[in-house]
Structures are given as C-alpha cells and as structure tokens.
Amino acid sequence: MKTPIAYFLVVSAALFTIGTVGVMVRKNALVIFMSIELQLNGVNLALVAFSRLHGNLTGQVLTFFSMVVAAAEVVVGLAIIVYVYRRRRTANVDDLSVLKW
C-alpha cells in the first residue's frame, strides 16, 4: 500500500461534490436520483478508505449497511417517481411544485 489514503479521500470528496452539484443543477428527477447515488458512493469510498487507514473493518461494515439502505432507498424512490409520472406525465422537478393535486 504505497498510495496515501488522502488521495482516495480526495476522489471521494470530488465525487460527492459532483453529486451535490448534480442535485442542485439537474431538472430530471431520475438524474437527480442518480446524483444522490453518486454522493452515496463517494461517502462509501471514504468509509472504506478510513477502514484501511485505521486498520479495522468498521468502515467496511458501515459501507455494507449503507449499500443495503441505498438499495431500499432506490426501490422506494423509483416507485415514487413512477407514481408521480403516472399522475402528472412529467419527471421534471420544476413542474412538481405543489404538495397536493
């Protein structure tokens, strides 16, 4: 292991930042959701890097749980997007500005 751990953390910070900008800039609900997945992956990478840095497996276990929660979140989130699309015929978040219809 010759690569400093901080390099992985910088990559994970970059991925998290790109995901954050994606959530703020994009309009398609699906692409916003993909950006959230990118953020989650950035954090997962940071957790595995910390696990390697501290020499124990806690970070990897946390990443495992984070993946399970991400899978559940994707299932429910995509179901909500499909539901909204059926009602409103749009996946553009700018058109979804009301709480009730």
Next chain:
Amino acid sequence: MSADQIVFWVFAPISIGSALAMLLQRNAVHAALFLVVNFFTIAVFYLVLDAPFLFAVQIIVYAGAIMVLFLFVIMLLGVDRDEVLTERIPWQRPAAILMGIGVFAELLVAIRAGVGFATKGPEAFAETANRGGNTEALARALFRNYFLPFEATSVLLIVAAIAAMVLAHRQRRAITRAEQESSPEALVESGVGP
C-alpha cells in the same frame, strides 16, 4: 511506482471523468451508463483498499441491480425527451457551481486537517484486520458485533419491497362499453386500456 499507485492514477481520472460526464449529459440513458462506469471504478478502488468483498458487492448490487432498475424506469418513462434547460431561477446554475466549489474546498481542508495528504495506511492490513480472508473477517464482524443492525436491515428490505409494490400498483377499474367506443386512444393514454 508500485502496482496500487498505477491502478489509482489510471482509475481516478476515469472515475471523476465519468462522474462529470454523467453531470453534463442531457440524455438520461447516457447519464446512467456513465454512472455504471463510475461504479466500476469505485469497485476497483475497493479492491486496492483491501476490501474484495465490497468489490464484489459493489459490482453485483450497484452496477448490476440498482443500475438495471434505473435503466428500467428510464425506459418505462420514455427516453425520447431531453431535459428542459430553461431555469426557473436564473442564477441557480452559477450559484450551484459556486457552492460546489465551496463544498470541495471545505472537504479538502477537512482531509488535510484530519488525515494529512501524506499519511499512508498500515502495511499489515491483510494479517491484522483481514485475518483469515476479508469475507470471513467481515462475516465475523457482522454476525457478532453488528448482529442487531444486520437483522434490522432485513426488516428494512422487506418494508421497502412492500412499499414499492404498493406504490407501483395500478388500480384497475372496469372499462365501460361507452368509454371503449368513444375514445380508445384516451384509455391507452390514461393507462387503463390495453
């Protein structure tokens, strides 16, 4: 230059490049495919960081299951429409980029203060934390120290599956003869027809 350094410097630009391409791509399908590339590079990073189990899980769960689900929904909702680029708030995009730069700078400062850019991981990870193999060591940690959270995730998965079924379930109503004769296209459009 050692092997893990070469792997890192080959895959780090691919990782960040594919993430940026996902951000800039207007077509949702292309964005999803760039995200798959990004997930694969992250899997390679896991391998370099001595986490082979998470490497396999990343490819199976993220690049496999989750992205297939994404592509499935994109196809279901229709891919022919590109994103509308008109902004409701005119200064939203520059403000978002500025805040992104701010977040990145803040994270860099935090990494520098917390870890330091030269700190390397311990050499003996395989003999200490990964003793007896990464999967076995992870299983020991999961089923001894983290058994209750592990069981809680199974409940979470069942709840999520039921929630998805309830949300995606379409209430079918009986189609009257008059409706069928008047406008068959409208029935297909509203999702009731064939």
